[in-house]
Amino acid sequence: MQNNRNFLIAMVLSIAVLVGWQFLVVAPRMEAQRQAEQAQKGGELQTPTTPAGTDQKEVVAPAGRESVVPAETPTPAQSATREDALNSDPRVAIDTPSLSGSINLKGARLDDLRLKNYHVTVDDASPTIVLLSPEQDKDGYFAELGYSGKEAGALPGPTTLWQAQSGAVLSPDSPVTLTYTNDKGLTFTRVISVDDKFMFTIEDSVANGGSTPVSLSPWGRVVRFSKPEVASSYVLFEGLLGVFGENGLNEVTYKSIEKDGTVKPEKAANGWLGTTDKYWATAIVPVDQGAFQPTFRYSTAGRTFYQSDYLADPMEIAPGASKTFSSHTFAGAKVVDLIDHYEEALNIPHFGQLIDWGWFYFITRPMFHAIDWLYRFLGNFGLAIIAVTIVLKAIFFPLANKSYQSMARMKNLQPKIAEMRERFADDKVKQQQEMMRLYKEEKVNPAAGCWPMLIQIPIFFSLYKVLYVTIEMRHAPFYGWIHDLAAPDPTSLFNLFGLLPYDVPQMLMIGAWPLVMGVTMFVQMRLNPTPADPSQQMIFTWMPVVFTFMLAHFPAGLVIYWTCNNTLSIIQQSIIMKRNGTKIELWDNLKGMFRRKPKTAKG
Numbered sequence: 002m003q004n005n006r007n008f009l010i011a012m013v014l015s016i017a018v019l020v021g022w023q024f025l026v027v028a029p030r031m032e033a034q035r036q037a038e039q040a041q042k043g044g045e046l047q048t049p050t051t052p053a054g055t056d057q058k059e060v061v062a063p064a065g066r067e068s069v070v071p072a073e074t075p076t077p078a079q080s081a082t083r084e085d086a087l088n089s090d091p092r093v094a095i096d097t098p099s100l101s102g103s104i105n106l107k108g109a110r111l112d113d114l115r116l117k118n119y120h121v122t123v124d125d126a127s128p129t130i131v132l133l134s135p136e137q138d139k140d141g142y143f144a145e146l147g148y149s150g151k152e153a154g155a156l157p158g159p160t161t162l163w164q165a166q167s168g169a170v171l172s173p174d175s176p177v178t179l180t181y182t183n184d185k186g187l188t189f190t191r192v193i194s195v196d197d198k199f200m201f202t203i204e205d206s207v208a209n210g211g212s213t214p215v216s217l218s219p220w221g222r223v224v225r226f227s228k229p230e231v232a233s234s235y236v237l238f239e240g241l242l243g244v245f246g247e248n249g250l251n252e253v254t255y256k257s258i259e260k261d262g263t264v265k266p267e268k269a270a271n272g273w274l275g276t277t278d279k280y281w282a283t284a285i286v287p288v289d290q291g292a293f294q295p296t297f298r299y300s301t302a303g304r305t306f307y308q309s310d311y312l313a314d315p316m317e318i319a320p321g322a323s324k325t326f327s328s329h330t331f332a333g334a335k336v337v338d339l340i341d342h343y344e345e346a347l348n349i350p351h352f353g354q355l356i357d358w359g360w361f362y363f364i365t366r367p368m369f370h371a372i373d374w375l376y377r378f379l380g381n382f383g384l385a386i387i388a389v390t391i392v393l394k395a396i397f398f399p400l401a402n403k404s405y406q407s408m409a410r411m412k413n414l415q416p417k418i419a420e421m422r423e424r425f426a427d428d429k430v431k432q433q434q435e436m437m438r439l440y441k442e443e444k445v446n447p448a449a450g451c452w453p454m455l456i457q458i459p460i461f462f463s464l465y466k467v468l469y470v471t472i473e474m475r476h477a478p479f480y481g482w483i484h485d486l487a488a489p490d491p492t493s494l495f496n497l498f499g500l501l502p503y504d505v506p507q508m509l510m511i512g513a514w515p516l517v518m519g520v521t522m523f524v525q526m527r528l529n530p531t532p533a534d535p536s537q538q539m540i541f542t543w544m545p546v547v548f549t550f551m552l553a554h555f556p557a558g559l560v561i562y563w564t565c566n567n568t569l570s571i572i573q574q575s576i577i578m579k580r581n582g583t584k585i586e587l588w589d590n591l592k593g594m595f596r597r598k599p600k601t602a603k604g
Contacts, residue, residue, distance in 0.1 A: 082131050086137035086462050087113055091162075093177050094170045099196045099333065103387030104171065105135065105143075108159045109179055109191060112136065112143035114332055116281070116346040123476045123484045132332060144202060144275075144283050145189075146219070149312065154185030157541040163191065164512030170502040173197045182453075186211035199333025200343060207396070208323040219326050220415050221285040222310035223275045228255045237357055237470055241297040244351045245285075258299040260309060266295050273349055274309045275331070280472040282335055282355050287311060288327035328353070334472050337369060357470050364463040369471055376473075382486055383479030386558050390565040394573070397456055399575060410491045434512065457566065463561070473503075479557065483514070486558035490514045511553045514560045521567035528574055 092103035095114070102113040114133035121127045133142050162180040171177045176194035183189075192204040196369040209215055229239050241253040246269030253264050270292050275284030287293055290313040299306040318324050321330040329347060335356050344352035358365045370394070375385035394401070417439060419544070425431040468474050474487040482492055490512025492498040493505040498513060552560050 012424075023162065032371075044297055051456050075597075080267045083131075083134055083138045086135035089135075089137070092164075093179075095164050095195070096170055096172050097195055098173075099199060100195070101129075102133070104177070104193065106163045106165060106179070108147075108161055109157065109163045109193075110136075110143045110145045110159075111144075111330060111332060112141070114554060116334060119280075119472075120476070126144075129582055130281070131158055133283065136224075136226070139227065139256045142224070142276075142283070143582055144221070144223050144285060144332060145162055145316045145487055146205070146206075146285070146328060147220045148189075148219055150215060150217040150315070152181040152185075152213075154187060156187075156217070157181055157189055158182065161453075165245055166514075171195055182210075185215070187215065197340055198336075199331055200347075201330040201332065203328050203330065205326040205328075206323055207326070209318040209320055212319050212320055214319045216315040217286070217324075218315045219313045219328075220311060220326060221283060221287065221330075222308055223283050225276055226304065227309045228307065236359075236466070237279055239278050241274075241307060242355075243295055243297075243309060244354065245269035245272040245274075245295050246350075250354045251297075253297045255307065258297055262299055264297040266297075268292050268294050271350060273352065274311060276307065276309055277335070277355060277357075279335065279470065280335060280475060283332045284330070284355065285309075285311070286329040286331070287313065288329065290326050290328070299301060336472060337373070337555050358362060359466050359470075361459060361463055361466070364459055364467045367474075368463045369467045372467065373473060381479065382474060382477040383483065383558065383561055386486070386562050386563050390562050390569065393460060394566070394569045398573075400456070402577060403572075449478055461563070465555070465559050468558045474556075475560065477558075479561070480513075483557045483561075485555050486561075488596075489554050490560065511550060514547050514557055514564065515553035518552060518564040518567065519545045520562050521571065524575070525571050527579070528571065 002310065035136060054157075061505065068091055087103065088105040090105050092105055092113070095102045095104065097117075099117055101115045101117055104110065105112050112133050112135045116130040119130040121130065132283055133144070134140055136143060145159065146160075147158040150156055152217050157163070161181055163181050165177060165179050169175075169177050173194075173196055174193055179191040179193065181189045181191075186209065188208045188210060190206045190208075194202045194204075196202075205219070207217060240255050241264075243251050243257060243266070245251065245266050248267055248269065251264075251266050258264060271287075273284050273286040274293070274295050274297075276573075277284075293311040293313040295309070295311045298306075299312065300306055300308075315322055329349070331343065340355055343349055354389060368389070371389050372382065372385045375388045376382050379385050379388060418436065421439070422432055423437045424570060425435060468487050475485070477486045478484045479486055482498075489510065492512040493509060494511045494513075495505045495509045495517060496503055526541060526545065552563065
């Protein structure tokens with residue numbers, strides 16, 4: 002029994018350490034991110050590294066073919082608000098059921114995008130999410146396509162002014178055509194279309210109207226001038242990423258790219274690359290551009306920026322001939338079913354990995370789909386979480402039933418174990434031998450009581466991951482005061498849950514649901530006899546209090562899961578103990594808490 006208790010205590014303390022790390026490290030970062038989402042935008046301009054749209058020096062590519070390298074194109078420093086930046090260049094409006102914004106005709110950049118159906122806060126009257134912004138904005142963030150080549154004249158790049166039909170508006174039913182002709186007789190035609198969600202399709206054609214062949218290399222890039230307040234935490238990946246051929250997912254955190262400066266994965270014939278946040282992402286997918294060299298970059302020269310780019314191998318276009326190049330650009334919310342649809346419908350390799358399911362994706366992803374499936378029937382993600390809790394309890398019922406039965410038999414063995422210890426008080430080795438004999442005769446496994454806890458650990462963290470990274474859970478309401486299952490309970494005991502007119506420090510935000518969870522944990526622990534060891538008694542007494550404070554800063558959906566799981570465990574354990582003739586210690590333990598201890602005699 003002593004070994005069993007020690008093992009249980011070790012497991013609980015391990016969980017406490019992990020939960021404490023989340024409470025002390027991740028929770029403050031989450032709060033900083035929520036505040037950052039509401040910050041106003043504004044800033045100044047410098048130009049990042051770009052696969053330049055002008056003639057470049059000839060170099061030898063890894064495959065031994067002629068290619069070009071990205072180069073810097075300095076521009077004067079400027080300062081502008083987002084609105085001023087949007088008015089500084091001619092634009093084509095974007096209006097879809099999911100997106101609003103515009104395409105900058107200077108560079109044909111996708112640099113103005115709002116997500117119509119997502120707001121900064123749970124209040125639908127709050128501003129919609131700004132995903133992409135012009136380069137002049139301090140949080141500039143854009144996607145861009147262009148060409149590099151040798152002796153091909155001024156090729157489309159950051160400063161190219163494309164022509165569009167007057168009054169054109171990009172919508173799912175109305176593609177937009179842009180044109181540009183350079184001084185060498187090359188005519189570039191770009192047809193941009195968009196679906197009703199977040200995927201743009203770009204069809205580029207190049208007609209050589211000159212008298213000499215030209216060699217062009219398509220390139221694309223996603224550039225960002227700032228990074229999220231919460232970047233690359235241990236729970237969530239945010240940064241530069243891509244999938245290239247058979248090499249699988251490449252992830253480069255902001256911290257690592259700031260250290261390395263440049264990261265060059267291996268060349269590939271297919272794949273995608275871009276930048277991902279917690280809920281949003283921007284990614285470019287080259288379709289029929291041949292082999293390309295992906296690169297992740299970071300620079301502080303003039304202005305800090307982060308860039309994911311690719312440069313395709315050169316393609317020759319003879320006089321009078323033309324070539325067509327295709328690509329997709331995703332810019333929007335990382336909706337699970339939508340991302341999976343794009344992966345299958347557009348044949349984008351491993352596009353689903355745009356969502357960070359973590360190392361335990363084989364648990365996390367099925368957990369999400371189970372909750373999402375139940376949500377479609379119940380209409381509320383909180384009810385879906387409760388339903389999943391019940392289903393999981395049913396699935397693991399045989400194991401938990403066996404565990405609780407073993408615990409009940411262990412409790413019934415306590416008189417024999419106490420008698421044996423008195424008999425062999427001076428022989429610890431004999432004590433262990435007799436104890437093992439008792440366990441064997443009574444068919445009791447001393448470690449069986451740990452299984453419910455061990456099972457709960459991966460479920461706990463997979464649910465935490467689902468609540469933390471999936472946009473479906475963002476701003477998902479429950480009932481009453483819970484308006485966002487992915488955020489902590491907003492109430493606090495210390496202002497009587499909002500009845501008293503003052504704000505409470507973040508550390509004291511102990512809401513109603515965490516208190517209910519603490520009560521269920523307290524009751525569950527009091528079903529068993531109080532340990533004789535004083536240090537174990539202290540843990541036994543204070544653990545529900547500690548967990549209440551810790552889980553108060555976790556997503557409300559996770560606290561609801563833990564509360565329901567505890568309640569079901571209390572019912573199950575009580576029934577099993579009663580069937581095995583084992584005394585339920587709850588009332589005795591409660592009375593013992595208030596019983597006055599006898600005074601010790603003074604010598």
